[in-house]
Amino acid sequence: MARAVELAGRGHGTTSPNPVVGCVVLDAGGAVAGEGFHVYAGGPHAEVVALAQAGERARGGTAYVTLEPCDHTGRTGPCSRALLDAGIARVVVAVADPSPKAAGGAARLRATGVAVTMGVLTGAAERVNEEWLTYARLGRSHATWKFAATLDGRSAAQDGTSQWITSPEARADVHRWRAGSDAIVAGIGTVLSDDPRLTARPAVDTGLNTGLNTGLNTGPDTGPDTGLNIGPDTGSADVRAPLRVVIDTEARTPPGARVLDDDAPTLIAIAEDVTTDLKADLLRLPRHDGGGLDLHALLRELAAREVVSVFLEGGPTLAGAFIRQGLADRVIAYLAPALLGSGRAALGAAGVETIGRMHRLTFDEISPIGPDVRLIARPIAQPGREQ
Numbered sequence: 001m002a003r004a005v006e007l008a009g010r011g012h013g014t015t016s017p018n019p020v021v022g023c024v025v026l027d028a029g030g031a032v033a034g035e036g037f038h039v040y041a042g043g044p045h046a047e048v049v050a051l052a053q054a055g056e057r058a059r060g061g062t063a064y065v066t067l068e069p070c071d072h073t074g075r076t077g078p079c080s081r082a083l084l085d086a087g088i089a090r091v092v093v094a095v096a097d098p099s100p101k102a103a104g105g106a107a108r109l110r111a112t113g114v115a116v117t118m119g120v121l122t123g124a125a126e127r128v129n130e131e132w133l134t135y136a137r138l139g140r141s142h143a144t145w146k147f148a149a150t151l152d153g154r155s156a157a158q159d160g161t162s163q164w165i166t167s168p169e170a171r172a173d174v175h176r177w178r179a180g181s182d183a184i185v186a187g188i189g190t191v192l193s194d195d196p197r198l199t200a201r202p203a204v205d206t207g208l209n210t211g212l213n214t215g216l217n218t219g220p221d222t223g224p225d226t227g228l229n230i231g232p233d234t235g236s237a238d239v240r241a242p243l244r245v246v247i248d249t250e251a252r253t254p255p256g257a258r259v260l261d262d263d264a265p266t267l268i269a270i271a272e273d274v275t276t277d278l279k280a281d282l283l284r285l286p287r288h289d290g291g292g293l294d295l296h297a298l299l300r301e302l303a304a305r306e307v308v309s310v311f312l313e314g315g316p317t318l319a320g321a322f323i324r325q326g327l328a329d330r331v332i333a334y335l336a337p338a339l340l341g342s343g344r345a346a347l348g349a350a351g352v353e354t355i356g357r358m359h360r361l362t363f364d365e366i367s368p369i370g371p372d373v374r375l376i377a378r379p380i381a382q383p384g385r386e387q
Contacts, residue, residue, distance in 0.1 A: 001024075001064045001066070001092060001094055001120045001121040001124075001125070002121060002124070003022075003024050003064075004022035004024045004046075004064045004065060004066050004094070004125075005022060005121060005124045005125050006022065007023070007024070007035060007036070007037040007046070008021050008037055008046070008066045008067075008125070008128050008129060009022075009128045010037050011037050011038050011039055011040075012128075012180055013179060013180030014039060014040045015038050015039070015040060015041055015132075016041065016131075016182050016306070016307075016308045016309065017041060017132075017135070017182075017306040017307075017308050018038060018041045019067055019129050019132035019133070019136075020037070020038060020066075020129050020132065021037060021038045021045060021046040021047075021066050021067045021129075022035075022036070022037045022038075022046050022065070022066045023035070023036050023037070023047045023049070023050040023063060023064065023065045023066070024050060024063070024064045025051060025057075025058050025061055025063050025064075026061050026062045026063075026064070027057040027060070028059070028060035028061050033053070033055075033057035033058060034049075034050040034051060034052070034053035034054030034055075034057070034058065035049075035050050035053065036048070036049025036050035036051075036052075036053065037049065042076070043076075044076060045070065045076055045079050045082075046065060046066075047063060047065055047069055047079040047082055047083060048076070048079065048082050050063065051063075051082055051083070051086045051088075054086070058087060058088055059086065059087035059088075060087060060089050061087075061088060061089065061090075062088070062089065062090040062092060063083055063088050063090070063091045063092070064120075065079075065092070065093055065094070066093075066095065067093070067095050067097055067125070067129065068093050068095065068096050068097040068105050068106050068118075069082075069083060069091065069093075069105035069106070070097065070103075070105055071104035071107075071108050072101055072104075078105070078108075080104075080108045080109055083109065083114070084108075084112055084114070089114065089115065090114065090115040090116070091109055091115070091116050091117070092116075092117045092120050093106060093118050093119075093120070094119070094120055094121050094122050094124070094125030094126075095125045095126055095129070095133070096118060097136075098133065098136045098137045099136045106118065127364075130142060130329070130330075131308050132308055134329055135303055135308045135309075139300060139303055140296065140299035140300045140302075140303050140327075141182070141183070141299045141302045141303050141307045141308060141309060141310045142308065142309045142310070142329050142330075143185075143299065143309075143310050143322060143327050143329050143330075144177070144181070144309065144310070144312060144328075144329065144330040144332060145312040145319050145322055145323070145328045145330070145331050145332070146311060146312065146313060146331075146332040146333075147319065147331075147332075147333055147347070148165050148166045148170065148174075148333075148336070149165065149333065149334070149335060149336070149346040150165060150335070150336055150338045150339055150340050151336070151337060151338065151339055152339050152340060152341065153345055153346055153347075154340040154341075154342070154343040154344060154346070155315075155316065155344050155345065155346040156343050157342075157343045157344075158340075158342045160193070160344070162344075165336050165338065166334045166336045166369075167336070167369070167370035167371050167372050168370065169370025169371075169372070170334045170336075170369045170370055170372045173334075173369050173374065174334070175200050175201050176200075177311060177332065178199075178200035178242060178311055178313075179200035179242065180309075181200075181242050181309045181311035182243060182302075182306075182307040182308050182309050182310065183242055183244070183245050183267075183302060183307045183309070183311070184198045184199075184242050184243070184245070184310070184313055185246075185310050185311065185312045185313065185314060185318075186198055186244075186245075186246060186259075186312075186313045186314045186318070187246070187247045187248075187314035187315055187317060187318035188246060188247065188248040188249070188252050188253060189314070189315050189317060189318070190313070190315050190318075191246055191248070191253055191254075191257055191259055192252065192254075193315075195257060196258065196259065196313075197258045197263060198244040198246075198259050198264075198266075199241060199242075199244070199263050199264050200241065200242055241265070242264065243266070243267060243302075243305075243307060244264050244265065244266040244267070245266075245267045245268075245269060245298075245302070245310070246259055246266065246268050246269065247269050247293055247295075247298070247314065247318055248268050248269060248270055249270060249271045249274070249291075249292050249293050250270070250271065250274055251268070251270045251271075251274045251276035251278050251282075253268055253280065255278070266280060266281060267280075267281050267282075267283050268280045268282050268283065269282075269283045269285055269293055269298055270282055270284060270285070270293075271284070271285065271286075271287050271293060272284040272285060272286055272287075273287070283298075285297045285298055285301065288321075288325065292321055295321060295322060295325050295327050296325065299327060312328070316344060316346060316347050316348035317349075318348075319346070319347050319348060319350075320347055320348030320349045320351075321348075323347065323350040323351070323359055324349070324350050324351035326379075328379065329378065329379070330364075330376065330377070330378050331361060331375075331376070331377045331378065331379075332374065332375070332376050333346075333374070333375040333377070334369065334372050334373070334374055335372060335373045335374075335375065336372050337371060337372070360379070360380045361377040361378060361379055361380060362377060362380050364378060
């Protein structure tokens with residue numbers, strides 16, 4: 001299962017709106033006969049790839065899969081049927097499928113005499129598939145907040161300059177994260193001050209080494225070749241530029257803003273009570289507590305558009321709103337070995353009035369990126385706070 005989790009991670013950034021899934025098939029004697037992972041939406045699922053590689057050796061064998069095999073026909077057939085047709089005798093699953101449309105594969109397998117074991121390495125499999133699981137379980141997009149800062153937490157100098165705090169290596173890493181997301185989100189303050197393009201350069205580079213560390217050491221990669229090219233050229237894969245989303249409550253986006261160019265699709269989120277002549281794709285949303293936009297509504301609306309993951313690139317005000325509303329599922333910080341002493345803080349008002357209400361996180365990873373350090377953390381569940 002550890003190997004299956006590792007394989008699942010290779011599909012990160014190319015499978016949306018589908019989950020990332022890995023599969024390892026053992027023959028009846030317990031030897032690895034096939035491996036596979038889901039590469040792109042509409043392409044063969046992990047089980048199908050692994051079974052094709054295993055061939056007749058799958059008969060009487062065991063399939064380890066990170067997500068419960070699907071039991072419905074979409075762009076591809078049900079994986080439960082593929083496992084049955086291959087003669088698999090046992091299926092080991094890490095995570096039950098929370099999607100009503102696709103769930104039921106384990107029950108179908110059991111009903112036809114296949115032994116099914118659930119809940120093996122669940123934590124690791126959930127971590128590698130966290131974006132899609134948030135999307136499927138909560139009905140909203142998964143949100144990652146990224147920021148770059150000095151060691152004393154400053155994202156810009158006192159005069160407002162911020163280019164460049166971090167190194168070219170760190171900035172290239174950010175673009176890999178951007179390219180692996182379905183949407184890049186920024187606030188109107190960032191658009192007015194920096195006029196960013198909010199694109200991933202190059203848009204087709206998903207990086208595949210984006211910190212999705214499951215905490216498992218699976219040893220050297222000595223398993224069979226899956227025969228899949230998971231780089232930019234994936235055959236039938238439809239590589240798409242991430243959607244650009246501007247949080248613009250009062251519709252102040254200038255008509256000539258670079259975020260409105262043709263490099264990628266753009267959605268401007270505005271308050272439902274605002275009158276505007278802005279020529280753009282507008283998403284009208286309710287206000288939160290009479291002020292800024294309801295970010296819960298935003299993430300639900302984006303999920304309805306099959307946006308599984310968003311990458312938050314806004315300034316401290318927007319970041320504070322996401323943290324305050326309990327909607328930052330992951331935080332990525334790039335810290336440069338530099339000090340400013342004054343200037344703009346990376347995070348604005350986050351709803352904390354006293355030290356006991358501080359937002360606690362736990363580290364997933366601490367990695368050097370060029371001369372900088374990348375920290376990946378996630379919120380710890382705290383009583384009284386929505387997660």
